Amino acid sequence: MADPEALGFEHMGLDPRLLQAVADLGWSRPTLIQEKAIPLALEGKDLLARARTGSGKTAAYAIPALQLLLHRKATGPAVEQAVRGLVLVPTKELARQARSMIQQLAAYCARDIRVADVSAAEDSASQRAVLMEKPDIVVGTPSRVLNHLQQDSLVLRDSLELLVLDEADLLFSFGFEEELKSLLCHLPRIYQAFLMSATFNEDVQALKELVLHNPVTLKLQESQLPGPDQLRQFQVVCQTEEDKFLLLYALLKLSLVRGKSLLFVNTLDRSYRLRLFLEQFSIPTCVLNGELPLCSRCHIISQFNQGFYDCVIATDAEVLGAPVKGKRRGRGSKGDRASDPEAGVARGIDFHHVSAVLNFDLPPTPEAYIHRAGRTARANNPGMVLTFVLPTEQSHLHTIEELLSGENGAPVLLPYQFRMEEIEGFRYRCRDAMRSVTKQAIREARLKEIKEELLHSERLKTYFEDNPRDLQLLRHDLPLHPAVVKPHLGHVPDYLVPPALRGLVHPHKKRKKLASKKVKKAKTQNPLRSFRHRKERCRPTAMPS
Incomplete structure (x- = not known):
């Protein structure tokens, strides 16, 4: 039930056009x-x-940024168009995503x-053309904004009135400390500033100063994640790495996890290993890969939101680990050194209607767990988080x-009740699939994706x-075979399904349906029968002659 004393949008003194947009958003x-x-x-406060x-x-x-800009244009003296936010x-x-929300x-x-x-x-070239027209609000990463400031395609020293640092606790972790300090030298001495963050850590304190x-x-008195009535959180202890793959196979293949799910691992190589493993069992998934261009990553998110995929594999260890002071994220580990240093997944990206978050690899930090879990149970929808340990x-x-x-000290991560002995019959299949996913197969899977791009x-x-010769060479390059x-x-087979689940799950129901359709079609189009039938019909007409 809504608090009767809560302040509504209509009581905040907002421009009618903003109120209309808010109403349209529901x-x-x-x-x-x-x-x-x-x-x-x-009120003008930081x-x-x-x-x-x-x-x-x-x-x-x-x-408030839009309201302040609209009010200034409506009541203030006429001034030259400039970047104010x-x-x-x-x-x-x-x-x-931020630009899209502001535009809405x-x-x-x-x-x-x-x-x-x-x-x-x-x-860069098209951005310079856009910046020449002096938009009211500019959105970007610190490195790109600094680049435009240094090239004088963006000038803020005399015009900036409002600075926002969104997801402030990640800006230093992404290696933007030096860029931020250099960027601040290009700003005026007086401006209003907002720091928005999911956590308060040392980096946020440094930014505050x-x-x-x-x-x-x-510092709102609310839990960092929704309550247990909306978000259920479980842990399952797997004795070996093989047990993790076995359990994941059972959960997805037997549809024990229903709806859309996000699978989190700690490296990009692990994400491809997992995708190739699941492909062996005809479980379609896609990898959100930082090596691919932004439009391709956004296309993958869009396809997931539209229901083309039920499962996306993502990585965030290089994003949400311990702050990497003075270094750009994504240049550390061998398996991930080529990834885009400004491609983030775990926080803020708007995946729609995620039913479950599966932490296949344990999050590197408590903050990383919170940001992963924050992908589900959004906007009062229920969700589940299952962590493999x-x-x-x-x-x-x-x-x-x-x-x-x-x-209160009450346990949050409840034990996930699952009898591993009931899925032992699947173990030999998982071993077979894991043997097929070699290091060479993972490498070729990544190369194939980049080649297609x-x-x-x-x-x-x-x-x-x-x-054209380069195109021909690329097309006729040696074929890549990521995994057999x-x-x-x-x-x-039915005999492998645990007895308790028989009759409840049908992992190959669609396969039978397709097979029966093909057989039926083959019977109706038997060329021998049609030929014989035509021969019999033409005999009576031939006899009188």
């Missing part, structure tokens, strides 16, 4: 962070706000407010549990027209 009441932050921001992932932080800064985010995907809120005042996203490095002036701190990782899991349990790239089309898929593994 927001009847502000969330807690929006209710507290918007009035303070409209804000340091902590609220959990999925709580509406983007709108909490976008609405700057939004810094750690990843390109978050920049794209500015739908009825699009002529007065223009927004530009400068996060994509490959669009760099950016904010006498801020109001909003090896015996050697239980002490680390205990650290995560301590953070989640808070002051090159062949279908719109940006390379002109290059290939000028260099054994068709029989996609079929689950």
